Amino acid sequence: MFKGLFTALITPFKNGQIDTDVFVRLIEFQIDAGVDGLVVCGTTGESAVMTSKEYEQTVELCIKTVNKRVPVIVGTGSNDTQKTIANTCFAEKAGADGALIVTPYYNKPTQEGLFLHYRAVHDASKLPIVLYNVPGRTGVNISPETVSRLAHLTRIAAIKDATPDLMRPLRLRAAVEKKDFSILSGEDASIVAFLAHGGDGCISVTSNVAPALCVELHRAWAKKDWDRIAYLRDLLLPLHDAMFVESNPAPVKYAAAQLGFGDGSLRLPLCEISEKSKEVVLSALRVAGVLK
Numbered sequence: 001m002f003k004g005l006f007t008a009l010i011t012p013f014k015n016g017q018i019d020t021d022v023f024v025r026l027i028e029f030q031i032d033a034g035v036d037g038l039v040v041c042g043t044t045g046e047s048a049v050m051t052s053k054e055y056e057q058t059v060e061l062c063i064k065t066v067n068k069r070v071p072v073i074v075g076t077g078s079n080d081t082q083k084t085i086a087n088t089c090f091a092e093k094a095g096a097d098g099a100l101i102v103t104p105y106y107n108k109p110t111q112e113g114l115f116l117h118y119r120a121v122h123d124a125s126k127l128p129i130v131l132y133n134v135p136g137r138t139g140v141n142i143s144p145e146t147v148s149r150l151a152h153l154t155r156i157a158a159i160k161d162a163t164p165d166l167m168r169p170l171r172l173r174a175a176v177e178k179k180d181f182s183i184l185s186g187e188d189a190s191i192v193a194f195l196a197h198g199g200d201g202c203i204s205v206t207s208n209v210a211p212a213l214c215v216e217l218h219r220a221w222a223k224k225d226w227d228r229i230a231y232l233r234d235l236l237l238p239l240h241d242a243m244f245v246e247s248n249p250a251p252v253k254y255a256a257a258q259l260g261f262g263d264g265s266l267r268l269p270l271c272e273i274s275e276k277s278k279e280v281v282l283s284a285l286r287v288a289g290v291l292k
Contacts (some may be wrong), residue, residue, distance in 0.1 A: 001128055001157045002182045003097060003200045004036030005218045006073065007207040008044040010249050012059060012262030018054055020061060021191050022262045026208070027065045029261070033211035036218075038066060038203065042075035042100055043137065044205050044249045049267040056090060063095045073130060073203075077102035081117050085124045098128040100160060100203075105138035111146045128157035134186060135162045135163060144168075145176035151178045160203045162186025171199040172238050188214075189240035195221055205243045206236065209255045210290050235288055242284035245277045255281050258291055 007030050012022040030038060041047035041055055050058065059074050064195035066072050074096040076087035081104070088099045093166040103109075104117055120128055131150065133140040141163075150156045158181060161168050169183050176183075185194040185202040194202070207214040215234055220228040243252050250266055250273045257264035258281075264272065273281070 001074065001180060002037065002071065002130060002184065004210075004270075005201060005214050006037040006039050006184070006203045006209060007035050007208060008042045008203050008205055009062070010208050010253050010256055010262070011041070011045045011047075011050070011258045012253075012256070013267065014263060016265075018058060019262055023058070023061065024065050026256070026261050027062060030132060030207070030211050031066070031069055033207075034215045034219075035207060035211055037071040037073060037097075037098055039073045039203055040063065040138045042132075042203075043102070043134070044208070045075065046249060046267060046270070047075050049270075055082045055087075056094075059091060059096070060094050071097035073098040075100045075101050075102070075132075076106070076121075077132060079104040079106050079246065082118050083119050085119070086177065087192055088121050088125045088127060088129075092125050092127045094209055096127060098130055098157065099125070100130045100132050102132040102134060103138050103140040103142050105140065108139060111143055114140070114142055115146055115149055118154060118156065122150075122153045124153065128155050128158060130182075130184070131159040132186075133159060133161045137162075144171045147172055147179070148175040150182050151176045153219065156181075158182035158184055158200075160184045164190065166190060166197055169194055169197040169199045188243065191217070192221070192229060201247060205252050206240050208252050208261075209259055209285065209286055210236065210239060213288060213290070238284040239288045239290070242281045245280045246273045251277060251281050254278060255285055256281065258285060 012019040074091035076099040133142045135262040188206045191202045217232040254264045
């Protein structure tokens with residue numbers, strides 16, 4: 001259901017408030033570049049530090065701006081099953097095309113707890129669900145066996161797997177019987193290898209600032225243009241690395257600010273990246289030809 005390149009949108013701030021004008025421009029920038037879809041209010045969107053009102057306004061603004069031109073997946077997960085259900089039902093009512101649901105952090109649920117959590121959300125909403133596995137952030141790793149169990153539920157449609165383990169797409173593909181289940185990467189730098197191991201696409205941080213290049217890479221993959229794939233893979237690698245030189249989304253928000261999308265500000269406990277990290281980001285933007 002969800003394949004290709006999806007941008008995990010940043011949420012621009014200005015004077016402590018959401019900069020709606022910049023956010024709309026960023027969405028248009030992505031769609032003009034040809035992305036296959038957008039993710040709003042995920043990790044990169046700093047949803048964890050939004051008020052409930054801000055979260056709802058951001059989701060609604062994104063869906064309204066996109067106006068069905070591409071699918072919109074809304075980050076609805078939390079470490080509280082009831083809150084996740086409420087967020088997912090809100091996203092459904094707002095017109096989302098899917099819900100990205102992170103594994104519950106801090107609580108450290110067992111695999112059975114993960115299964116019951118996702119099943120409860122699945123049963124409470126009609127939205128397609130994208131499981132979100134990012135153990136480096138949550139301290140919880142969802143096993144291929146649990147993914148297989150969940151994939152038997154009607155609306156469990158995909159997984160975003162943000163791990164450096166390139167055996168994961170192979171193991172997930174072997175474990176999941178559902179033919180239309182999508183396996184999406186959450187690691188930009190390894191996307192070519194991920195696709196080669198049976199992946200279906202990427203939910204990308206880098207495409208906030210280089211959507212055209214990221215789109216071109218995915219189009220080259222579809223055409224099996226190996227020379228172009230290799231060129232773009234290598235061209236983008238310094239930028240992929242720079243986007244994680246410090247905790248996401250601090251580097252990408254600084255990068256986006258250099259392109260005129262916001263002032264790069266974040267909400268505590270995240271803060272502005274160091275001068276050394278800024279040099280890394282600027283260099284990577286120039287190497288990729290994104291910043292002249």
